[in-house]
Amino acid sequence: xxxxxxxxxxxxxxxxxxxxxxxxxxxxxxxxxxxxxxxxxxxxxxxxxxxxxxxxxxxxxxxxxxxxxxxxxxxxxxxxxxxxxxxxxxxxxxxxxxxxxxxxxxxxxxxxxxxxxxxxxxxxxxxxxxxxxxxxxxxxxxxxxxxxxxxxxxxxxxxxxxxxxxxxxxxxxxxxxxxxxxxxxxxxxxxxxxxxxxxxxxxxxxxxxxxxxxxxxxxxxxxxxxxxxxxxxxxxxxxxxxxxxxxxxxxxxxxxxxxxxxxxxxxxxxxxxxxxxxxxxxxxxxxxxxxxxxxxxxxxxxxxxxxxxxxxxxxxxxxxxxxxxxxxxxxxxxxxxxxxxxxxxxxxxxxxxxxxxxxxxxxxxxxxxxxxxxxxxxxxx
Amino acid sequence: xxxxxxxxxxxxxxxxxxxxxxxxxxxxxxxxxxxxxxxxxxxxxxxxxxxxxxxxxxxxxxxxxxxxxxxxxxxxxxxxxxxxxxxxxxxxxxxxxxxxxxxxxxxxxxxxxxxxxxxxxxxxxxxxxxxxxxxxxxxxxxxxxxxxxxxxxxxxxxxxxxxxxxxxxxxxxxxxxxxxxxxxxxxxxxxxxxxxxxxxxxxxxxxxxxxxxxxxxxxxxxxxxxxxxxxxxxxxxxxxxxxxxxxxxxxxxxxxxxxxxxxxxxxxxxxxxxxxxxxxxxxxxxxxxxxxxxxxxxxxxxxxxxxxxxxxxxxxxxxxxxxxxxxxxxxxxxxxxxxxxxxxxxxxxxxxxxxxxxxxxxxxxxxxxxxxxxxxxxxxx
Numbered sequence: 001x002x003x004x005x006x007x008x009x010x011x012x013x014x015x016x017x018x019x020x021x022x023x024x025x026x027x028x029x030x031x032x033x034x035x036x037x038x039x040x041x042x043x044x045x046x047x048x049x050x051x052x053x054x055x056x057x058x059x060x061x062x063x064x065x066x067x068x069x070x071x072x073x074x075x076x077x078x079x080x081x082x083x084x085x086x087x088x089x090x091x092x093x094x095x096x097x098x099x100x101x102x103x104x105x106x107x108x109x110x111x112x113x114x115x116x117x118x119x120x121x122x123x124x125x126x127x128x129x130x131x132x133x134x135x136x137x138x139x140x141x142x143x144x145x146x147x148x149x150x151x152x153x154x155x156x157x158x159x160x161x162x163x164x165x166x167x168x169x170x171x172x173x174x175x176x177x178x179x180x181x182x183x184x185x186x187x188x189x190x191x192x193x194x195x196x197x198x199x200x201x202x203x204x205x206x207x208x209x210x211x212x213x214x215x216x217x218x219x220x221x222x223x224x225x226x227x228x229x230x231x232x233x234x235x236x237x238x239x240x241x242x243x244x245x246x247x248x249x250x251x252x253x254x255x256x257x258x259x260x261x262x263x264x265x266x267x268x269x270x271x272x273x274x275x276x277x278x279x280x281x282x283x284x285x286x287x288x289x290x291x292x293x294x295x296x297x298x299x300x301x302x303x304x305x306x307x308x309x310x311x312x313x314x315x316x317x318x319x320x321x322x323x324x325x326x327x328x329x330x331x332x333x334x335x336x337x338x339x340x341x342x343x344x345x346x347x348x349x350x351x352x353x354x355x356x357x358x359x360x361x362x363x364x365x366x367x368x369x370x371x372x373x374x375x376x377x378x379x380x381x
Numbered sequence: 382x383x384x385x386x387x388x389x390x391x392x393x394x395x396x397x398x399x400x401x402x403x404x405x406x407x408x409x410x411x412x413x414x415x416x417x418x419x420x421x422x423x424x425x426x427x428x429x430x431x432x433x434x435x436x437x438x439x440x441x442x443x444x445x446x447x448x449x450x451x452x453x454x455x456x457x458x459x460x461x462x463x464x465x466x467x468x469x470x471x472x473x474x475x476x477x478x479x480x481x482x483x484x485x486x487x488x489x490x491x492x493x494x495x496x497x498x499x500x501x502x503x504x505x506x507x508x509x510x511x512x513x514x515x516x517x518x519x520x521x522x523x524x525x526x527x528x529x530x531x532x533x534x535x536x537x538x539x540x541x542x543x544x545x546x547x548x549x550x551x552x553x554x555x556x557x558x559x560x561x562x563x564x565x566x567x568x569x570x571x572x573x574x575x576x577x578x579x580x581x582x583x584x585x586x587x588x589x590x591x592x593x594x595x596x597x598x599x600x601x602x603x604x605x606x607x608x609x610x611x612x613x614x615x616x617x618x619x620x621x622x623x624x625x626x627x628x629x630x631x632x633x634x635x636x637x638x639x640x641x642x643x644x645x646x647x648x649x650x651x652x653x654x655x656x657x658x659x660x661x662x663x664x665x666x667x668x669x670x671x672x673x674x675x676x677x678x679x680x681x682x683x684x685x686x687x688x689x690x691x692x693x694x695x696x697x698x699x700x701x702x703x704x705x706x707x708x709x710x711x712x713x714x715x716x717x718x719x720x721x722x723x724x725x726x727x728x729x730x731x732x733x734x735x736x737x738x739x740x741x742x743x744x745x746x747x748x749x750x751x752x753x754x755x756x757x758x759x760x761x762x
Binding site: 044052082 | 402425431439441443447460462476511625637749754
């Protein structure tokens with residue numbers, strides 16, 4: 001198995017791109033990544049996307065974007081795993097390069113989720129829930145996150161304020177990220193007064209749906225060292241799944257797929273949690289951040305919220321360093337590739353005001369649904 | 382790079398499965414493949430599917446089907462490349478096993494395309510065309526195939542009858558396949574009188590949308606020989622892409638992605654076209670069969686239709702040996718995996734009445750759109 005490295009990254013700003021088509025948005029990130037790597041083309045394009053069919057009436061995105069990016073005729077397909085589509089595409093690209101069959105793969109995450117509004121978008125977004133047992137009864141992602149959060153508060157005796165700093169931290173970091181959707185900081189007292197989305201999930205507990213595209217270029221480490229001054233190695237890649245429906249889980253808070261995929265990735269990288277300098281987790285809801293910290297082994301069950309004061313850029317376990325899904329914005333199927341791209345900026349030492357000092361090892365984790373599919377990668381200098 | 386083999390296959394009948402859910406249909410093929418291989422589980426499930434979101438309001442299929450099949454917690458994601466989703470999933474599974482990172486992968490193609498009818502289905506099926514420049518103007522897959530066919534007839538001076546035997550051959554073979562959607566033979570004279578779908582594409586030129594699921598289990602050749610008596614090797618895997626929109630092509634009949642992916646697969650396998658005993662091509666429309674024979678190098682440009690009398694089970698280049706998309710039925714994103722499963726039956730010598738004598742080498746080809754993404758594999762005993 002070949003060792004794999006990232007040699008180029010690209011992104012578009014995250015936000016509402018109503019004047020840009022899905023193909024153009026994707027091509028912007030593809031061209032930026034090629035420029036960054038200083039290469040004219042790649043051998044394959046793997047696209048992470050969740051809602052092309054349901055929101056933009058456009059599937060078959062990979063050949064479309066390959067052509068629009070000037071890469072007509074290369075190998076191209078789409079990988080879907082709901083909100084984890086970006087992480088899944090990274091996994092597929094990693095495997096392709098590791099196999100030796102493909103020299104250079106562009107992993108692109110692209111999503112336009114704001115072209116529908118209101119109930120139409122909610123319905124389109126619900127295709128990644130269990131259609132027969134959740135969505136059909138009117139369940140939505142925020143509503144299910146609310147069930148998790150309410151039960152967690154009851155079970156472990158915590159108040160809403162336990163989740164506050166996850167939101168504040170994301171916005172503090174996002175305020176320094178020129179590509180973030182929301183650059184506002186959260187003022188003292190604002191969290192407690194935030195309007196409810198699905199009680200107890202408030203506006204500040206949930207990440208905004210967004211449009212955006214991010215890309216990373218993968219090749220073998222052997223080839224990477226000849227191409228760029230600072231290749232970033234992917235030293236671990238782990239994937240696992242769980243039920244779609246929450247009611248099918250034996251353990252509501254176990255987040256088994258997070259635990260399994262994290263352990264696989266760390267074992268492959270041969271590192272322990274102590275070595276990790278930053279953790280880009282899937283903070284679509286503050287409750288997911290808390291549960292991820294627990295399931296990934298950074299906190300005991302019921303104690304994840306206690307890490308709230310250790311997650312800043314200068315703290316022991318920085319998370320959401322460019323604002324995370326919460327403040328940078330959540331371009332659903334692209335989110336996992338944004339994480340990879342941001343981790344590369346950190347490991348190159350080019351994260352600017354968002355830099356984590358001496359970042360050498362990053363853990364990134366893309367979560368589909370409420371823990372139904374999880375893709376975890378370790379990136380290292 | 383590890384050599385890869387198929388050690389288990391499964392399928393459901395192809396047809397209208399209105400009483401079976403998407404997850405149950407997929408799980409039926411998964412369980413059948415596990416039984417065939419004689420193993421209790423796999424390490425990963427890669428699902429080829431095109432219309433889960435647009436027709437069944439269900440994406441995030443891979444973890445859903447993994448769980449429903451008793452494989453909860455394994456790596457699982459969906460691969461989409463329109464009608465070539467099955468071939469793309471096979472490619473992804475091949476790369477994963479070849480890399481050495483995954484021991485055993487279940488590649489499942491599953492589709493329910495008949496849960497919508499009439500214009501609703503036509504609209505849902507159009508998400509894989511170019512949404513901004515084709516579908517929005519009312520173009521549909523059959524209409525675009527009709528443009529291709531009409532122009533081909535004009536350019537090369539052939540009549541409708543040139544396409545007749547492709548349909549007759551498919552139905553002759555499908556009539557012997559218990560899992561085929563349509564087991565009727567086409568009577569003499571019926572082709573010329575078939576009702577038009579999109580002139581000159583008639584009912585007998587176009588494959589029927591269908592529901593179905595097929596699965597193949599991949600592992601390393603090294604491991605395969607210990608597990609089953611007749612592992613079938615995947616000796617070549619090629620992928621290429623082209624524009625989505627026909628009007629963007631330099632050459633309407635070139636089918637560049639077919640040529641490129643075929644050449645890649647044959648080169649990797651180290652064989653020439655003479656060695657091929659059967660060719661499972663993507664006969665969604667008879668014009669696509671003709672163009673595939675040309676672009677894959679079995680006939681000169683404009684001469685593909687002349688092979689019409691050489692494609693039977695006992696002829697020099699058998700195609701659609703179990704009825705192809707035309708008679709076995711076209712379960713869209715599952716079609717590419719049906720091809721792989723049927724090729725394995727041939728190479729094992731267990732194809733019954735559909736057996737191609739002494740089949741040792743099979744070429745299978747999954748085509749998305751009208752040649753926008755193509756995945757070609759060589760399977761050998």
